[in-house]
Structures are given as structure tokens and as C-alpha cells.
Amino acid sequence: MNPPASAPAFLVSAGWGGAEIRPLAGDASFRRYFRVVEHDRTAILMDSPPDKGEDPRPFISIARWLTQRGFAAPEILHEDLDQGLVLLQDFGDARMRETVDAAPESELRLYEEAVDLLVRLRDHPAAADIGPYSPSQYHREAKLLPDWYCGALGLHVDAQGYNDAWNAALAPVLTGHTPVTVLRDYHAENIMLIEGSESLGLLDFQDALAGHPAYDLVSLLQDARRDVPPELETAMLDRYKRRTGVGDEFDIAYHVLGAQRNAKIIGIFTRLWRRDGKPRYAGLCPRVWGYLERDLKHPALKPVADWFGANVPQDMRGDPMTIAGE
Incomplete structure (x- = not known):
């Protein structure tokens, strides 16, 4: 390079x-x-x-x-x-990802610090010069899955039904919260441990929007690039809720935005393989499918879960390159 x-x-x-x-x-x-x-x-x-x-x-x-x-x-x-x-x-080379993988005993502490950073971020009004995380943006991102993943596998799906299902699921999430600066790619490979500093270093935030505070939390705890144990995800979600005082409506937002984000990522990773010649991203899709299916179990996502049940067979959910036989 x-x-x-x-x-x-x-x-x-x-x-x-x-x-x-x-x-x-x-x-x-x-x-x-x-x-x-x-x-x-x-x-x-x-x-x-x-x-x-x-x-x-x-x-x-x-x-x-x-x-x-x-x-x-x-x-x-x-x-x-x-x-x-x-x-x-230069923040150095000590990313949260490699640190946790090399020293599993640090996992809980570092995830607690990463969650607490989001609690602090919530205290600040959203940056004035960023756009809103609009309904059209959520839909456009979720649509990447049928456009690219289903397209790559030759699946003919109900496009209007997909849009309608997301309309129903997103409706309670789009109102009733104060927008915060959503970094949009907040996960263990974009969090740095800075030598001599108690603060976690932040990277890759150029696509920030003003949106729901649950988005960055689910980005951290449903990490497309490393397995986050379900028990750790639950513990960190509970920690965030205790420290912010949010209620059950936050759980709905967390899982709805988790499903939306994971659908987007599956579409993006498929596009990176199919269009951009980066096959390693296809191999990350099974993990993301696992998160998506976990989110779809939430009652608030029943319309979306029903759509997937009718349009994407279970044996067609995974690594698109492998499923396509390429």
C-alpha cells in the first residue's frame, strides 16, 4: 500500500x-x-x-x-x-479487540468502561452540524440486506412487505427520546487503549448522526467482528439502564435498532464481497445472523421476524459466499 x-x-x-x-x-x-x-x-x-x-x-x-x-x-x-x-x-496499536482477546480477564472491565463512555455521551446534546438519523436512513440501510444478500443468493423476496414490517417495528423507536451524537461504528476494533491515559480513544466516527442512544450500545454489544457472550451483553445492557434510569422502552429500541443494524451489516458485508472483491467480509456474516436472530425474538420485532420466516429460509442464513457455492 x-x-x-x-x-x-x-x-x-x-x-x-x-x-x-x-x-x-x-x-x-x-x-x-x-x-x-x-x-x-x-x-x-x-x-x-x-x-x-x-x-x-x-x-x-x-x-x-x-x-x-x-x-x-x-x-x-x-x-x-x-x-x-x-x-x-497517534493513539498507538493497543485496540480493545486485541487486548481483550489476549487477556480475557480484562473483558468485563473494558466493556464496563466502554458502556460508561456512552452514558457520558448521552449527557451532551447532539452535535449541531450533523444530520438526523431519519426514518428514510433507517429504511435505506435495512434494505441493504434484501438488495445485496438476497440478491446474491437469488432469493426473490417481498420488498413491500419488508418495508411495511420495518415501518411497524421502527415506529415506537423514532419518537420519545432526546437525540444524541451517534458515532455509528462503536465497537472493540474502533476503541483504543491509550498509554498513560484513563480515557478510551475513539476512532471512525465520521458518519455520526443525531439519533437514538441505543444504537451505539448495540454496536458495541453485538459486535460484527468479535463474539460478545450473551451474558456479557445482558450485563452491560443492565449496567447502561441502571446508570441512565431508562425503562422498558429502551429494551425495545435496543433490539429494534440491533436488528436494523445487523440487517444493514449483512447487506454491506455481502456487497464488500460481491462488488468490491473483499471475500473475508462474507465470512463475518454468520456471526451477524446470530445477533439478528437473537433480536428478532423480541416481541416488538414480530412483523420483521415473520417476514424473514416467509422470505429467507433458515439454511440460507449464513456466509453468502459459501451458500452461493463460490
């Missing part, structure tokens, strides 16, 4: 002209990341290519909003918005 041709000049303008540029793992988008090393200091170079539809402005805006409120988002060291280049504070 080579850095963009403009990177050396950008680093000179940032005061890092003699730095070495080392590739880091990218993500599911066109964004790429590099570690910049100069003597005893490091930073992260984020490449958000405008010609690929990437725009670093939302990331920069939310990063500053978070830090102004005491959360640990990367400091913006330098930026060139026209080229999509941003130099960020």
Missing part, C-alpha cells in the same frame, strides 16, 4: 518533512491509513481521496466536538482538505 504522491509535500508543510511513512491497515471504505515516524515521535496520516467520494471534514468536525467535551478523539495536527489528507494524533 503506497502513500499518495502528494503525501511527502503535505508532511513537509506539516513540519514532518523527514518522516518515514509506513502503511497501516485500511478499512471497509476507500480511506487508507499510514503511520508517520520521525525520530521519537509518530502520527497517523489519513488519506481520504476526494476522487473516491471521501471527505475528511465530518471526521475533523466530530473529532473536535468530542475533544471539546472531554472525550479522547485524535487531535488534528494538520490538514489539506482539497487533497483529503489529515495528520492525526
Whole structure:
């Protein structure tokens, strides 16, 4: 993974002209990341290519909003918005995911800290310059499953029935709450343990919207990339409810938004395999199906559960690449 041709000049303008540029793992988008090393200091170079539809402005805006409120988002060291280049504070390599996997005894403590961060985030009105998590957005995301997953497997499904089922399930979730800043990808691979800091570091929040506080909690506890034990999920949901004083309506929102998010992820992961040539994402779908089926057991999701029962046979729920025989 080579850095963009403009990177050396950008680093000179940032005061890092003699730095070495080392590739880091990218993500599911066109964004790429590099570690910049100069003597005893490091930073992260984020490449958000405008010609690929990437725009670093939302990331920069939310990063500053978070830090102004005491959360640990990367400091913006330098930026060139026209080229999509941003130099960020380096949080190191200690992600919550690998830390928990290597030291299972840390799992409970770190998940408690991650839940408590969301409790604190709830205390702040949503950022002023982000859009709402609108009904049309929820529907558009949920529709990714029939469009991509069912499409990849040749399943002919009831599209109008799917839309109607989600209308019924989402109705009680869309009102009656104060919107918060929803980071939208809050999970163990986007949470950093920063050396010398008691705060958890936050990453990958450029798609933030103003929405229901249950969304980020379910993102954390129904993690598409690692198995979260059901008993831990229950304990952390109970912890959040105790600390915020929310009632049974929060349980409804949690499972409805969990089902919506998991349907979206199954669709996105299938698209990443089918369209973008990234087959490893197809292999993550069975875990997400497990979460989705757990959510569909909630009575508030009966219309959606009935749709799945009528349209997606049990033996067609899993790794779409394997099921398709590819």
C-alpha cells in the first residue's frame, strides 16, 4: 500500500518533512491509513481521496466536538482538505479487540468502561452540524440486506412487505427520546487503549448522526467482528439502564435498532464481497445472523421476524459466499 504522491509535500508543510511513512491497515471504505515516524515521535496520516467520494471534514468536525467535551478523539495536527489528507494524533496499536482477546480477564472491565463512555455521551446534546438519523436512513440501510444478500443468493423476496414490517417495528423507536451524537461504528476494533491515559480513544466516527442512544450500545454489544457472550451483553445492557434510569422502552429500541443494524451489516458485508472483491467480509456474516436472530425474538420485532420466516429460509442464513457455492 503506497502513500499518495502528494503525501511527502503535505508532511513537509506539516513540519514532518523527514518522516518515514509506513502503511497501516485500511478499512471497509476507500480511506487508507499510514503511520508517520520521525525520530521519537509518530502520527497517523489519513488519506481520504476526494476522487473516491471521501471527505475528511465530518471526521475533523466530530473529532473536535468530542475533544471539546472531554472525550479522547485524535487531535488534528494538520490538514489539506482539497487533497483529503489529515495528520492525526497517534493513539498507538493497543485496540480493545486485541487486548481483550489476549487477556480475557480484562473483558468485563473494558466493556464496563466502554458502556460508561456512552452514558457520558448521552449527557451532551447532539452535535449541531450533523444530520438526523431519519426514518428514510433507517429504511435505506435495512434494505441493504434484501438488495445485496438476497440478491446474491437469488432469493426473490417481498420488498413491500419488508418495508411495511420495518415501518411497524421502527415506529415506537423514532419518537420519545432526546437525540444524541451517534458515532455509528462503536465497537472493540474502533476503541483504543491509550498509554498513560484513563480515557478510551475513539476512532471512525465520521458518519455520526443525531439519533437514538441505543444504537451505539448495540454496536458495541453485538459486535460484527468479535463474539460478545450473551451474558456479557445482558450485563452491560443492565449496567447502561441502571446508570441512565431508562425503562422498558429502551429494551425495545435496543433490539429494534440491533436488528436494523445487523440487517444493514449483512447487506454491506455481502456487497464488500460481491462488488468490491473483499471475500473475508462474507465470512463475518454468520456471526451477524446470530445477533439478528437473537433480536428478532423480541416481541416488538414480530412483523420483521415473520417476514424473514416467509422470505429467507433458515439454511440460507449464513456466509453468502459459501451458500452461493463460490
